Amino acid sequence: MEVSTAAADFAARPALQVRVRRAMPTRPMTELVERAQAGDEAAFEALYRAHLGRVHALCLRLSGEAQAATELTQDVFVRVWQALPSFRGESAFTSWLHRVALNVFLGQRRASGRRERRVFATDEPAGLERPGESDSPETGLDLEQAIAGLPEGARLVFVMHDVEGYQHGEIGRMIGIAEGTSKAQLFRARRLLREALSR
């Protein structure tokens, strides 16, 4: 994955109201984690600033809506603060953080009881119905828009599998669906994305 070109184009899209920057690790992550676990809010803020971009990118793709992604990102970091004492460092902090983000999203998804529906990451949904007509067809921007336009179930599996690298068995356990259903949703997502990108 690249940070620069696709991210810059994505940030330049006014309707999406996002900006991109690199994470700025200021001190050893393990030290920050340990201090945050002990209740040091300044250390936790440093962790937040170092990981905000990646967490928000995940939340944006999971939710498909800019405003919902902002709220989800906040909820994720609040949950991270609550759950930090249980983190013992056996896995990478980033992996654990992403797992927290996924679990917060999945918990809210179950709680909200929403039916699968199409959602758009912009106030101008008509502009996303043909993502391939974007001014910058060679960047990741079109793909971001196309992902946002996927049905929720397909988008969730696509983000977890193709973007985050989870396996179908794990996805099935986390979402509460059979492994084959996860594969079917991934097929649906990829096909719809290819169609959207080739228009």
Add this chain to the structure above:
Amino acid sequence: MTCAELRARLDAYARDALSRSEASRFEEHLNGCAECQAFLEAAEPRLARTESLARQIEPAPDLWPGIRSRLLPRGAGSRRRFLVPAWMLAAAAVLIVAVSSGVTFFLSRGEGGGDPSGPVASASGRAAELEAQYASAAADLALALEAARTRLAPATVATIERNLAVIDSALAESRRALAGDPGNATLEQLVVAAWRQKVGFLRRATALTTEL
């Protein structure tokens, strides 16, 4: 549904143009057919452009003030830990199988269409509320268990994962049944019962890690 029938319906499935029961049969066949799974993977391989996605996208507003205002002092939400012997894991598995069997019984009485990953839209307000609470608790416990899994023996981890898969299967089954029979109070109770089993099992598994 046969392999040929599934492959003839790929486009319709992708476009969500199948009826709920037909989509359910599509997924059921796929769950048991490795050849069709491979066929789907070959038909739609990973998009190369996925690599171009930005790793980081920062939100326009600074979210920290809002987050900081919600941080409770450490220990404010801590839970009591339960020390439970390993044999209770086996007992929990037995209960889980019982729940799964109950759902299967209901499914056998009628068609269980619908999207098992979807919401329990028909659940009563109380059932939906309970489900949300259990889902939240399960998410928290799963996190704690994930953080501690490397301290467990591989065989124990395998047992836990196997039982969780049974629970999740029962949960998906009960939710599918409820989607096909909206308003069925017994099925609503089974959904809640499956969640209760999941939370109970996760709590016991997490407690097991604290004994080590």
